[in-house]
Amino acid sequence: MQTPIYLDNSATTPVDPAVLDAMLPFLRGEFGNPASGTHAWGRNASRAVEQARAEVAKLVGAEPRDIVWTSGATESNNLAIKGAALAAQKRGKHLVTVQTEHKAVLDTMAWLEKQGFEVTYLAPQKNGLLDSETFRAALRPDTVLASVMLVNNEIGVIQDVAALGAICRANGTLFHVDAAQATGKVAIDLAQWPVDMLSLTAHKTYGPKGIGALYVRRSPQVRLDCQMHGGGHERGLRSGTLAAHQIVGMGTAFRIAGELMATEVPQLRALRDRFWAKLKDLPGVILNGDLEQRIANNLNISLNIPNCDSLVTTLSDIAVSSTSACSTGGVSHVLQALGSDAGVAGNSIRITVGRFNTAGEIDWAADYLRKKIEDCRAGRLQAA
Numbered sequence: 304m305q306t307p308i309y310l311d312n313s314a315t316t317p318v319d320p321a322v323l324d325a326m327l328p329f330l331r332g333e334f335g336n337p338a339s340g341t342h343a344w345g346r347n348a349s350r351a352v353e354q355a356r357a358e359v360a361k362l363v364g365a366e367p368r369d370i371v372w373t374s375g376a377t378e379s380n381n382l383a384i385k386g387a388a389l390a391a392q393k394r395g396k397h398l399v400t401v402q403t404e405h406k407a408v409l410d411t412m413a414w415l416e417k418q419g420f421e422v423t424y425l426a427p428q429k430n431g432l433l434d435s436e437t438f439r440a441a442l443r444p445d446t447v448l449a450s451v452m453l454v455n456n457e458i459g460v461i462q463d464v465a466a467l468g469a470i471c472r473a474n475g476t477l478f479h480v481d482a483a484q485a486t487g488k489v490a491i492d493l494a495q496w497p498v499d500m501l502s503l504t505a506h507k508t509y510g511p512k513g514i515g516a517l518y519v520r521r522s523p524q525v526r527l528d529c530q531m532h533g534g535g536h537e538r539g540l541r542s543g544t545l546a547a548h549q550i551v552g553m554g555t556a557f558r559i560a561g562e563l564m565a566t567e568v569p570q571l572r573a574l575r576d577r578f579w580a581k582l583k584d585l586p587g588v589i590l591n592g593d594l595e596q597r598i599a600n601n602l603n604i605s606l607n608i609p610n611c612d613s614l615v616t617t618l619s620d621i622a623v624s625s626t627s628a629c630s631t632g633g634v635s636h637v638l639q640a641l642g643s644d645a646g647v648a649g650n651s652i653r654i655t656v657g658r659f660n661t662a663g664e665i666d667w668a669a670d671y672l673r674k675k676i677e678d679c680r681a682g683r684l685q686a687a
């Protein structure tokens with residue numbers, strides 16, 4: 304087996320070869336600026352950008368005109384949350400989010416607190432899911448915006464954002480959803496869901512890094528203060544020359560994700576379950592987050608085994624995400640919010656399988672991890 308085996312597909316995915324092929328012409332002869340309407344270079348680039356916009360919109364059930372290109376989900380979250388909060392501040396200055404959100408949401412909320420906003424950070428239930436009554440009770444007359452992620456990046460749980468969005472609508476509160484981890488794994492239907500803004504990124508769905516999008520609903524229209532001033536691109540919401548090659552990559556990646564989803568999700572689930580089957584009987588191995596309402600490719604486990612605090616630092620043959628009590632800042636804010644005690648949360652491993660993993664890799668990696676855990680329990684762990 305060629306190691307290390309890549310099992311960190313929620314951190315980023317490899318670029319699908321078909322995506323790279325679609326991008327390359329726009330780094331070669333088709334180098335035009337999509338805003339140059341006066342010649343073929345510009346018009347070809349513009350046509351490709353609009354095709355990609357339609358492909359991205361289709362995957363999430365949106366109108367192409369509702370899609371605004373950004374550099375990724377971090378920027379999309381910043382634009383959505385700062386943009387909507389600042390535009391609505393005359394109506395109210397209260398915001399609601401969840402403790403288990405990505406830092407791109409939490410740190411943006413913290414910045415708004417410094418600007419005079421009040422933020423309520425809700426705790427999820429022990430399984431990582433937000434209780435809708437808790438959410439409803441947190442909304443006030445002055446709550447102008449709420450932000451809840453669709454899929455959690457650490458534990459993979461899927462929030463019922465359609466139900467949460469309906470609660471926001473009834474309260475006159477704008478609703479933003481970070482869907483960076485959801486595309487290609489969860490069916491998204493913005494035609495039906497009462498969601499006002501939705502953040503997307505390409506590089507977790509086999510596209511390139513550095514390109515993303517924000518869905519901004521046009522009816523009922525969402526008002527946003529733009530965060531990047533300049534040439535007025537993208538309905539004035541995000542100035543800057545469009546990166547046609549990146550945009551074509553994202554469009555192609557999302558088109559492929561839509562085409563493959565029905566077959567790929569069961570394949571990922573089979574691989575993930577195969578991995579978990581080899582570990583779940585081991586004492587002290589704890590699965591974090593709800594196992595049912597969860598994307599198909601995610602496993603997140605904590606090790607509650609005496610004297611095995613450094614085990615997660617010795618896994619050199621598998622590329623996974625881990626937090627270790629030994630490393631600085633290692634304790635996960637997500638696992639802490641679930642109420643796992645810090646000792647357990649301090650030793651956790653996230654395994655996320657992807658499109659290019661094979662059953663042979665999964666078996667090898669699961670046997671490897673199982674042996675490491677058994678060796679550690681027996682006092683036979685070798686330091687890395």
Ligand SMILES: *Cc1c(COP(=O)(O)O)cnc(C)c1O
Pocket residue numbers: 374375376377378405407452454455456481482483484503504505506507513515
């Ligand atoms: C990766 C990720 C982000 C950040 O996306 P970038 O495109 O890397 O900026 C935001 N939110 C979630 C849930 C993520 O998983």
